[in-house]
Amino acid sequence: MTSLTLDPSGQFLTLTIGGEALRFHAIWLRDNAGDPETRAAGNGQRLIALRDIPADTKIDQAALDGEQLNVSFAPEGKTVGYDLSWLAAHAYDRPAPAARGWTAPEIETWDADLMDAVPCGDFNALSHGGAALTDWLGAVTRYGFGKITNGPVEDGALFRVVDLFGFIRETNYGRKFEVRTQVNPSNLAFTGLGLQAHTDNPYRDPVPTLQVLYCLESTAAGGENMVVDGFAAAQRLRAENEQYFNVLADHCAKFEYSGEAGVCLTSRRPMIELAPDGELVGVRFNNRSLAAVTDVPFDQMATYYAAYRRLGEIIDDASMEVSFRLNPGEAFIVDNTRVLHARKAYSGAGTRWFQGCYADKDGLRSTYDALRRDSALEAAQ
Amino acid sequence: MTSLTLDPSGQFLTLTIGGEALRFHAIWLRDNAGDPETRAAGNGQRLIALRDIPADTKIDQAALDGEQLNVSFAPEGKTVGYDLSWLAAHAYDRPAPAARGWTAPEIETWDADLMDAVPCGDFNALSHGGAALTDWLGAVTRYGFGKITNGPVEDGALFRVVDLFGFIRETNYGRKFEVRTQVNPSNLAFTGLGLQAHTDNPYRDPVPTLQVLYCLESTAAGGENMVVDGFAAAQRLRAENEQYFNVLADHCAKFEYSGEAGVCLTSRRPMIELAPDGELVGVRFNNRSLAAVTDVPFDQMATYYAAYRRLGEIIDDASMEVSFRLNPGEAFIVDNTRVLHARKAYSGAGTRWFQGCYADKDGLRSTYDALRRDSALEAAQ
Numbered sequence: 001m002t003s004l005t006l007d008p009s010g011q012f013l014t015l016t017i018g019g020e021a022l023r024f025h026a027i028w029l030r031d032n033a034g035d036p037e038t039r040a041a042g043n044g045q046r047l048i049a050l051r052d053i054p055a056d057t058k059i060d061q062a063a064l065d066g067e068q069l070n071v072s073f074a075p076e077g078k079t080v081g082y083d084l085s086w087l088a089a090h091a092y093d094r095p096a097p098a099a100r101g102w103t104a105p106e107i108e109t110w111d112a113d114l115m116d117a118v119p120c121g122d123f124n125a126l127s128h129g130g131a132a133l134t135d136w137l138g139a140v141t142r143y144g145f146g147k148i149t150n151g152p153v154e155d156g157a158l159f160r161v162v163d164l165f166g167f168i169r170e171t172n173y174g175r176k177f178e179v180r181t182q183v184n185p186s187n188l189a190f191t192g193l194g195l196q197a198h199t200d201n202p203y204r205d206p207v208p209t210l211q212v213l214y215c216l217e218s219t220a221a222g223g224e225n226m227v228v229d230g231f232a233a234a235q236r237l238r239a240e241n242e243q244y245f246n247v248l249a250d251h252c253a254k255f256e257y258s259g260e261a262g263v264c265l266t267s268r269r270p271m272i273e274l275a276p277d278g279e280l281v282g283v284r285f286n287n288r289s290l291a292a293v294t295d296v297p298f299d300q301m302a303t304y305y306a307a308y309r310r311l312g313e314i315i316d317d318a319s320m321e322v323s324f325r326l327n328p329g330e331a332f333i334v335d336n337t338r339v340l341h342a343r344k345a346y347s348g349a350g351t352r353w354f355q356g357c358y359a360d361k362d363g364l365r366s367t368y369d370a371l372r373r374d375s376a377l378e379a380a381q
Numbered sequence: 382m383t384s385l386t387l388d389p390s391g392q393f394l395t396l397t398i399g400g401e402a403l404r405f406h407a408i409w410l411r412d413n414a415g416d417p418e419t420r421a422a423g424n425g426q427r428l429i430a431l432r433d434i435p436a437d438t439k440i441d442q443a444a445l446d447g448e449q450l451n452v453s454f455a456p457e458g459k460t461v462g463y464d465l466s467w468l469a470a471h472a473y474d475r476p477a478p479a480a481r482g483w484t485a486p487e488i489e490t491w492d493a494d495l496m497d498a499v500p501c502g503d504f505n506a507l508s509h510g511g512a513a514l515t516d517w518l519g520a521v522t523r524y525g526f527g528k529i530t531n532g533p534v535e536d537g538a539l540f541r542v543v544d545l546f547g548f549i550r551e552t553n554y555g556r557k558f559e560v561r562t563q564v565n566p567s568n569l570a571f572t573g574l575g576l577q578a579h580t581d582n583p584y585r586d587p588v589p590t591l592q593v594l595y596c597l598e599s600t601a602a603g604g605e606n607m608v609v610d611g612f613a614a615a616q617r618l619r620a621e622n623e624q625y626f627n628v629l630a631d632h633c634a635k636f637e638y639s640g641e642a643g644v645c646l647t648s649r650r651p652m653i654e655l656a657p658d659g660e661l662v663g664v665r666f667n668n669r670s671l672a673a674v675t676d677v678p679f680d681q682m683a684t685y686y687a688a689y690r691r692l693g694e695i696i697d698d699a700s701m702e703v704s705f706r707l708n709p710g711e712a713f714i715v716d717n718t719r720v721l722h723a724r725k726a727y728s729g730a731g732t733r734w735f736q737g738c739y740a741d742k743d744g745l746r747s748t749y750d751a752l753r754r755d756s757a758l759e760a761a762q
Contacts, residue, residue, distance in 0.1 A: 011683070023679050027686045032673045043640025049577045049668040050690050051697065093679040170548040172747065196430045204743040206587035250657045259424025264750035265743060268656070276631045276651050277676060287430040292413045295658060298404050298474040302392070305408045309431050316432065362585040362646060366553065369645035 002064060002084060010058030015069065015087060022091040026059045030073050032090070033080040100278035101238045101245060108142050109232035115322050119143050123151035123329075126164055134375065137165060137368035144335035145227050151214070153328045158214035158355050161331055166363020169208045171201070172263050179213070179354035197228045197315050197340035200358075202284035203255035203291075205267040208358030211336045215326035219350035225332060226323040228340045230283030233314045234272050237307070240314075244307035247300055248272045255284065256291035268295065271308065273337075282337040285315065315340060326354075335361060383445060383465060391439030396450065396468060403472040407440045411454050413471070414461040481659035482619045482626060489523050490613035496703050500524050504532035504710075507545055515756065518546060518749035525716035526608050532595070532710045539595035539736050542712055547744020550589045552582070553644050560594070560735035578609045578696050578721035581739075583665035584636035584672075586648040589739030592717045596707035600731035606713060607704040609721045611664030614695045615653050618688070621695075625688035628681055629653045634665065637672035649676065652689065654718075663718040666696065696721060707735075716742060 003016045012025045030053050033039070040047055053076075060074040069087060072079040103109065119139030125132035126148065140146040151157055158176060162168055168175050201207050213225065238245035249272040258264040273282035296304045314320060323344065326332065334341050336358075384397045393406045411434050414420070421428055434457075441455040450468065453460040484490065500520030506513035507529065521527040532538055539557060543549055549556050582588050594606065619626035630653040639645040654663035677685045695701060704725065707713065715722050717739075 012679075025679075025682050025686070028674070028682055031671075031686070040640075043638075045638070045640060045669040046671065047669075050686070050693050051577070055687075055690060090673040090675050092675045092677060092682065096678050167551040167553075169550065169741075172548075172744070196432070206590060206741065206743070209587060252656055252658060252660075257424075257426070258751070258754070259421075259426060262751045263747050264754055265747045266750065267743075268660075270657055274657075275633055275649070276655075277633060279633075279649075288426040288428075290412075290427065292471040293409070294471050294473045296473060297477050298393075298406075301406050301409055301473065305406070305412070305431070306436075309436060312431050360550075360587065362587070362648075363553065366644050366646045369647065370639070370643045373639070373645055 004062060004064050004069065006059055006062045010060065010074070013059055013062050013071070015084070017084065017088050021093070022088070023093045024087065024091070026057050026073065027053070028092075029059070029071055029080070029082070030057050030076075030078075033078075034082070035080050038080075097278050100249065100274055101235055101280050102278060103231055103235075103280050106141055107144070107231065109235060110143055110229050110322070111232055111320050112318065112322060114143065118322060118324055119146040121146065121148050123148050123161075127160075129371070131375075133164060134368065134371040137364060137371070140333060140335070141365065141368055144229060144231070144339040145341075146333055147324065147326075148331045148333070149329070151329045151331060153216055155216070156355070157216070157329075158212050158331060158357050161212050161214065161333065162357065162359045165367040166210075166359050169210075169358040169360050171204070171208065171358060172260070172265075176355050176357040179356055180352075195342055196287055196312065197226060197321075197342040198286040198288070199230065199284055199340055200286075200336050201257075201265075202269070202286045203257040203265040203267050203289050205269060207282075207284070207336055209335065209337050209361040210333060210359040210364060211341070211356060212331055212333050212359065213326075213341075213354050213356045214331035215328055215354050217351045217353035218325075218327055220352045221350065222345055223352050224323045224325045224344045226321050226342045226344060227332075227334060228315050228320050228322075228342075230285065230315075230338050230340050231280050233311060233320060233340075234280055234283055236314050236320075237311050241307070241310065243303060244310055245272065247296075247304050247307045248311065249274050251293075251296045251300065251304060253284065253293050254291040254295070255286065255289045257289050266291070271311070283340070285311070285340055287312075337361070385443060385445050385450065387440055387443050391441065391455070394440055394443050394452070396465070398465065398469050402474070403469070404474045405468065405472070407438050407454065408434070409473075410440070410452055410461070410463070411438050411457075411459075414459075415463070416461050419461075478659050481630065481655055482616055482661050483659060484612055484616075484661050487522055488525075488612065490616060491524055491610050491703070492613055492701050493699065493703060495524065499703060499705055500527040502527065502529050504529050504542075508541075510752070512756075514545060515749065515752040518745060518752070521714060521716070522746065522749055525610060525612070525720040526722075527714055528705065528707075529712045529714070530710070532712060534597055534709045536597070537736070538597070538710075539593050539712060539738050542593050542595065542714065543738065543740045546748040547591075547740050550591075550739040550741055552585070552589065552739060553641070553646075557736050557738040560737055561733075576723055577668055577693065578607060578702075578723040579667040579669070580611065580665055580721055581667075581717050582638075582646075583650070583667050584638045584646040584648050584670050586650060588663075588665070588717055590716065590718050590742040591714060591740040591745060592722070592737060593712055593714050593740065594707075594722075594735050594737045595712040596709055596735050598732045598734035599706075599708055601733045602731065603726055604733050605704045605706045605725045607702050607723045607725060608713075608715060609696050609701050609703075609723075611666065611696075611719050611721050612661050614692060614701060614721075615661055615664055617695050617701075618692050622688070622691065624684060625691055626653065628677075628684050628688045629692065630655050632674075632677045632681065632685065634674050635672040635676070636665065636667065636670045638670050647672065652692070664721070666692070666721055668693075718742070
């Protein structure tokens with residue numbers, strides 16, 4: 001049962017839906033009107049600016065009509081209908097998040113227990129789109145990484161992975177880069193030992209938000225890929241020591257890479273990035289490219305380093321890690337704003353050839369959401 | 382005169398340089414050591430992780446030696462030298478910024494007064510690199526936009542602008558998009574009127590951080606391009622009403638575009654984006670793609686809308702605006718995280734053909750900083 005009351009001021013109305021009282025302001029309702037003079041029917045873009053809506057807009061009348069709410073606005077004398085289901089889905093009369101470090105509802109954090117259920121898609125099935133692609137993109141969205149199997153074993157095949165959902169982010173490393181090592185046993189100590197899990201290119205702003213690593217040759221023993229959920233690590237840090245979490249979220253680190261001619265990349269961003277309301281939106285962690293941190297006050301620096309050390313220990317904890325071995329024609333993708341990756345040491349003779357590239361999350365999320373929208377429309381028809 | 386004291390705890394030392402006392406922690410000094418076991422001589426990347434440095438690291442001994450500070454660390458028994466000039470440049474023993482909304486030192490905010498000094502580069506001069514390119518990239522960094530003149534009049538010429546400093550950000554709109562309108566006087570009212578200055582693609586995360594708009598035909602009267610410094614607008618909002626600034630910085634807006642098949646782009650980011658320490662790092666403003674804002678609590682929503690309205694009024698204020706007309710072979714670039722742009726109405730018959738593309742700031746800043754570094758190295762030789 002839905003009921004409606006209009007505040008005498010005309011500034012807001014209250015809808016009571018399923019026992020929950022939801023207030024909506026006059027100006028919010030007017031700005032979010034869906035009539036064809038306010039929103040383009042074709043592309044859904046708003047046709048007017050806020051300056052076109054009178055500042056003294058009030059609700060003159062409001063009435064329920066089945067599953068619709070009709071609202072008349074003064075001084076415009078304009079009446080607009082709203083679906084009650086749309087209003088319920090977009091209600092804002094709710095308490096703000098209390099604690100920092102929460103994650104979006106479409107995200108699920110994980111630890112080593114995910115090893116038995118690594119999200120994986122078959123390249124050929126994914127190439128046909130539909131449910132297989134939707135499911136895989138959903139898993140990548142949820143877990144921040146995913147594997148692909150049965151792909152072609154050919155130079156540049158990784159571009160066909162990105163073609164599934166979006167676009168390459170080209171950088172000074174090229175549209176793709178080679179991770180091709182002729183394993184030399186005398187140098188074994190240097191190939192993997194001491195390579196801590198990290199996010200790529202934190203010295204770039206914006207960072208590349210996705211990375212694809214694609215296996216073309218792998219006859220060397222070892223060399224497994226490993227991933228750690230940076231959001232899970234940050235939340236564990238917070239659970240252990242809120243001060244540690246806060247000091248890393250409240251101060252900017254600095255990152256730098258200038259290891260080749262013509263390149264001098266620097267950034268100033270926190271290791272743990274929060275939205276203004278505390279949503280965990282990014283992790284940057286890379287010991288190799290951390291520059292001198294100069295934006296932490298003296299009286300916070302010892303705590304900052306203790307927190308950075310503890311975050312590293314959590315990231316190094318085997319209970320956080322998921323590892324897998326890629327064979328030729330297999331690849332994985334990581335959300336580089338969230339999931340850290342590393343490569344384990346080689347342990348034998350042979351070759352290992354990977355290609356890597358960067359892409360961005362906006363394309364992946366857009367493709368996923370459009371597939372779900374289209375699927376819901378089909379189901380409704 | 383530089384003097385040095387070591388705290389008896391061994392936790393920090395104090396350098397007094399030019400009358401300023403600067404404290405440095407043992408762990409910070411050790412982590413930022415530049416010796417070849419800590420940092421790769423070639424690319425400058427750190428070879429060790431924090432886990433390789435003992436948690437109980439202390440300063441055992443410290444001594445000045447000319448322009449160098451030598452520090453011995455326990456328990457490693459390792460001695461490292463630091464240039465005093467490097468330490469002074471990276472000192473962190475300074476008060477944290479007091480007010481929100483400050484901008485980086487390399488940035489200069491502006492208003493309509495900049496009309497007489499629009500940053501401009503000659504395409505041919507820029508193509509030769511060197512001082513002309515350095516100066517232009519510096520101006521774009523400082524002001525967040527810049528013009529180019531004397532470029533080729535040919536399809537795709539805008540890619541040659543991006544080649545000067547970085548890489549295209551390809552999106553669902555392609556590597557470039559056409560802004561080609563056969564002006565139809567009967568539709569004049571719709572071509573420019575009501576098009577408010579905006580940032581592009583706020584529904585994308587990360588947003589494209591640079592945009593290039595390149596003129597290939599322009600025989601129609603009118604159609605001037607207009608830019609507004611979003612950082613100046615945000616700072617003016619703060620000066621007028623701190624509560625307005627805060628409500629836009631402390632809550633996420635939502636943006637959406639789903640106007641074509643296979644595309645459903647959404648983002649949740651604030652209109653005014655600050656770093657954790659209050660640095661102004663981004664502005665998102667676009668009435669056409671603002672979705673229903675649902676992350677502002679009920680008791681803040683009226684203030685939020687009042688603040689959004691006032692920010693729009695400031696952006697619309699002619700005293701904030703710089704406008705210029707582009708002729709074929711001319712282009713402009715904007716920092717899309719900071720500078721809003723708009724196109725004025727056409728006022729006659731004729732054609733107008735622009736091409737647009739996106740790119741990212743990391744490449745531009747890297748090229749600029751590398752040019753300055755190389756130039757400084759040359760000057761020193």
